[in-house]
Amino acid sequence: MEEVAFPTAVDCKICHNITEPGNKFCSYCGYPVGGTEYEQNEFDFEYETKRYQLNNARAIVKSGTNTLYVLSGLIFLGNLVLYFVKDDVGSLIVGILLPLIFLGLAYWSKQKPFTALLSALLLYASLLVISAFADPMSILSGIIVKIIVIGALVKAVRGGREAQDIIKELNARNWNQ
Amino acid sequence: MEPVEEPVEVVLPVCVTCGGNLSVSGRFCPHCGALQAPVAVVGEDLFEHNARVLALFYFVILIVCLAVAKIDAFADYTNLVFVEGFIAIWTLVFAFTRIKEMISLYSLKNLKPLLLLACAGGAMVASIIVSTATNWFNLHVFDKELDYWSTYENLEYAVPVFFASVAFYPAIIEELGFRGVFYSYMNEVSGRRNAIILSSVAFGILHVSLVALIWLVPFALVAAYLRFRYNTLWYGMVMHFCFNATVCILELLGR
Numbered sequence: 001m002e003e004v005a006f007p008t009a010v011d012c013k014i015c016h017n018i019t020e021p022g023n024k025f026c027s028y029c030g031y032p033v034g035g036t037e038y039e040q041n042e043f044d045f046e047y048e049t050k051r052y053q054l055n056n057a058r059a060i061v062k063s064g065t066n067t068l069y070v071l072s073g074l075i076f077l078g079n080l081v082l083y084f085v086k087d088d089v090g091s092l093i094v095g096i097l098l099p100l101i102f103l104g105l106a107y108w109s110k111q112k113p114f115t116a117l118l119s120a121l122l123l124y125a126s127l128l129v130i131s132a133f134a135d136p137m138s139i140l141s142g143i144i145v146k147i148i149v150i151g152a153l154v155k156a157v158r159g160g161r162e163a164q165d166i167i168k169e170l171n172a173r174n175w176n177q
Numbered sequence: 178m179e180p181v182e183e184p185v186e187v188v189l190p191v192c193v194t195c196g197g198n199l200s201v202s203g204r205f206c207p208h209c210g211a212l213q214a215p216v217a218v219v220g221e222d223l224f225e226h227n228a229r230v231l232a233l234f235y236f237v238i239l240i241v242c243l244a245v246a247k248i249d250a251f252a253d254y255t256n257l258v259f260v261e262g263f264i265a266i267w268t269l270v271f272a273f274t275r276i277k278e279m280i281s282l283y284s285l286k287n288l289k290p291l292l293l294l295a296c297a298g299g300a301m302v303a304s305i306i307v308s309t310a311t312n313w314f315n316l317h318v319f320d321k322e323l324d325y326w327s328t329y330e331n332l333e334y335a336v337p338v339f340f341a342s343v344a345f346y347p348a349i350i351e352e353l354g355f356r357g358v359f360y361s362y363m364n365e366v367s368g369r370r371n372a373i374i375l376s377s378v379a380f381g382i383l384h385v386s387l388v389a390l391i392w393l394v395p396f397a398l399v400a401a402y403l404r405f406r407y408n409t410l411w412y413g414m415v416m417h418f419c420f421n422a423t424v425c426i427l428e429l430l431g432r
Contacts, residue, residue, distance in 0.1 A: 026207070
């Protein structure tokens with residue numbers, strides 16, 4: 001007598017969730033466990049693309065974080081020099097508080113990149129406007145560094161936002177980061 | 178005769194795309210693979226648009242405030258009042274772009290009197306602590322006293338104008354600007370958490386004092402949270418008014 005083949009439960013290769021017999025897709029991560037090879041390859045491609053995009057966005061965020069570390073150092077040193085040259089207590093206070101704020105934002109950018117980096121960009125751009133009012137010639141001093149910092153922070157804010165959106169999407173799909 | 182129990186109809190969740198039965202815990206349809214609750218991602222265009230609107234709103238006010246601090250003529254309130262008028266109109270123009278939402282923030286429905294009292298009391302206590310600390314700091318570090326009153330003291334109705342300008346005006350206009358306009362635009366593109374934090378950071382920086390960030394940002398965080406939690410500007414306005422009015426009272430008493 002011939003044996004009747006019953007459909008069996010399948011272990012999903014992406015999330016290892018057990019898919020009930022007869023189901024074409026894993027209900028946990030959406031992998032086409034019972035799909036064609038083409039459908040499975042298409043899923044793999046989308047899965048890897050998302051992870052690749054997230055890694056890219058995280059690399060951009062990291063460069064923004066590093067920019068904040070460098071910026072903190074530059075502000076600290078600049079104000080320290082001003083304090084010794086002009087004996088200005090205000091410079092010393094700014095030289096301590098401002099780098100601490102930027103260091104805090106750099107650290108925070110590891111957890112909340114978009115919020116932290118946008119706060120840093122807002123603060124830095126405001127400082128440039130404030131110093132331009134205090135001394136109009138200050139716009140020109142270190143202008144290349146200022147442009148690089150603004151450019152890096154704008155790019156990092158975009159990267160942070162992209163990372164935030166991708167993580168939201170990966171979480172919604174139960175996909176690993 | 179015993180009562181016959183009605184059979185309970187169990188409604189199983191069905192797929193939004195193909196109508197097939199879903200498993201209780203899954204996020205995807207096991208039949209067609211459709212994600213059942215896709216994430217709404219805000220488009221790049223809307224984000225860039227809102228970022229530009231907020232940058233325009235914020236930097237124009239910052240530049241105006243810096244110009245006021247730089248130009249001696251604005252030490253006289255008869256000139257300063259025009260700047261306050263300009264900032265008020267500027268804020269109202271942006272508020273007008275979201276008029277329905279802004280009007281809803283002034284609704285008196287569901288206001289909690291006890292919470293209003295707590296906001297007022299908390300703001301007054303915070304103001305006394307902050308004023309005492311800043312006066313001590315300014316005297317010992319910069320050897321000068323903070324002085325708002327000198328801008329108003331020669332006016333005919335100096336005291337009412339002083340309170341109107343330092344306590345009442347910011348409570349109305351700054352709350353509308355930051356907890357209203359800034360929060361709304363930011364919330365639309367990046368969610369309430371970012372809206373609360375970033376509107377508070379912007380509010381803090383705009384006061385152009387690094388040391389003041391220490392209390393301005395937490396103050397704004399509380400006001401923005403109350404705006405989110407109760408969908409009203411009233412608690413923030415009461416807090417803001419009481420905080421600034423206490424500063425005025427302390428300054429007048431100290432003379």
